[in-house]
Amino acid sequence: MIRRPNGMALPVLVLSIVGVIAACLPAFLRIAPNRLLTGEAFNPHAWPVLGGWLLVVVCSSVAFPGRRVLLLAIAWAGVVGLPLLAGADAHRILMHATPYTRVQAGAGFWLGWLAAALLLLDHLRGMHKAAQAGAWLAALAAVTLAFVAGAFDSLSLVREWQAQRAPFTAATGEHLRLAAITLVLALLIGAPLGWWAWRTRRGDGVLVGILAFLQTVPSLALFALLIAPFAWLAHAWPALGALGFGGTGAAPAVFALLLYALLPVVRYTVAGLDAVPGDAREAARGLGMSRAQLLWRVQLPLGWPVLLAGLRIVAVQTIGLAAVAALIGAGGLGRFVFLGIGQGAMDMVMLGTLAIIVMALAVDLLFQGLLALTERRA
Template sequence: MTVRGAALPVIVLTGAGALAAVFADFLHVAPNRLLSGPAASPHVWALAAVWLLAGALGTVRVPGRTFITAVLAWAGVVGLPLLAGMDARALLEGAATGTRIQLGTGFWVMWLAATLLLLDRLAAMSRPVRVLAWVGVPVALAGMAMAGTFDSLALLREYAAQHAPFAEALLTHVLLAAATLAIALPIGAPLGWWAWRTRRTDGALVGVLAFLQTVPSLALFALLIGPFAWLAGRWPALGALGFGGTGAAPAVFALVLYALLPVVRYTVAGLDATAADTREAARGLGMTRRQVLLRVQLPLGWPVLLAGLRIVAVQTVGLAAVAALIGAGGLGRFVFLGIGQGATDMVLLGTLTIIALALAVDLFFQSLLVLTERPA
């Protein structure tokens, strides 16, 4: 039996999971939503044993070790929330009304380690297996959520208390991101084509856009309040439409500024993906520049262009959280309100939803690439 270099991720991740099981808190029993409480880790040694077993199976020559380790990792991704929900329900029996069962550091470290381990093991498997595994995770978690398995956890109790404003914030966040993409693409793509066509990829345009990327998002949002308030005062019709120093207008404008640089750069990279000889051959066949662009360069550069759009979309979902500070709403409202109130569960509700939304956007664009790319 030997340990190979490819098993290093398994050793690191299972070791981190075992250490988290033993030394970190799985749950916290808090007296209310604002205060912390004592730790509760009822399955310390059982969880540590599972992690060590996964590590052993993933590092020695055992038939089907990759598949077995992947199964254990998938069970961890799904089973840890199930275990936390069951423990929370047991801990709440006979407890005071305001008691909250919060997820501890040990849970998050182990869940992240299980997710990364699953990602590592699935990389060596076929696409149908990967798709089945990743689709199975949200399906299983959604099924348990609908069955009420997680209702005793503080995070779900916070969601139940904030259901209506949470739904409104989620819709606003999605609309902010969608509006940003809808504006940035028609502006950035032609600018990228112009930069590629004139070979000014290191000129003033890209320099200005790169400079904007260095401005902290909070500072940029704050700097836009004055100009937009002046515009609303100068033209009252804009103010009547909701165009003012705070709200969605300056937020979307700032998000568009941040989105333009990656749109321009990936447009240039996508157009450059077609070799000069290929473009010349197309021109030799009698194609116009427009036909070369639409029939040759865009199809061949589609993977690069879509990768750029994917990065812009994920970046926008994350940056939109800061827009809550200037009254634009969105999921960032829960993050900043939770920080102000010292309510960890509210912070997690906003943060985890933003992460899940970003992952969903990323998965959407990856799926779109798989469905639209041409076979080699």
């Protein structure tokens, strides 16, 4: 790890500077007369929060027993405490405000919370996996319990979610369906293509080149270009239109997302097959295995961890790109982002954006767990 001359780790130094800047910003919260206006900055906890970050600087610069535990405790307290502070302040403010007043989390809150989360992540690195999981689960449990108890009900983001609960739940389901269908199709199509590219090395460059070219097409442009051909297909075959297949909606969205997903699946399939030792293939052939038996009993089990790593990338990428699909009527959480931009309602934008981020992180953790389980069994 890179360290400064005084012994402080460089990531801690950078995060401490970010935390100090966040504490000094005037907008820990913003008090707005309604959901469409920005509002006035409000920062009642500047000095205590600044003191916490200065304590991080001091503790990181001086070696003493229990330093790492203390820094972990400070970072954990920041991850859990900053949302609780924001929720308590919002509750006090709204007690003497009009029903339309909104208390929004400001730049100081988001920057400080992100710095605390990254500081916690940095100090958990290198510890046992169980300790890391325990720290994050404890933070998640504390924030979840506070949310269930209504500690954040006065914050504008939570009030927006409460007002949009039904459409938000439906949009979340649509977003997950788009991502899941794309992932399954990418595996069913991309894995055989990767195997073909691995078998015929001459086709590897052409196939990967075409898929790489598709990656350079902007997502919004690709979604728009697919409207006309899919509308023509629905018109030419009315049965497809009756099934919901048309120029807008889920069909062109899934097709576009699939085109973006094929490249990593193909590349990681080739890499996974290449990772199988030649001796293992020769031994399998010596036992009389056919090409299909060699693939299913030797190559696929040994190369599966690499392919799973590719699917992890595809899943996270697809969840992010699926937000753009809302522009062609495919639904999903992107609808909140674009509606919020159109209405000037930043709470709606943040609601959709944060939900997509949380979904991507959750799926990434799921695939990390599957990958760790697969490697342990191997």
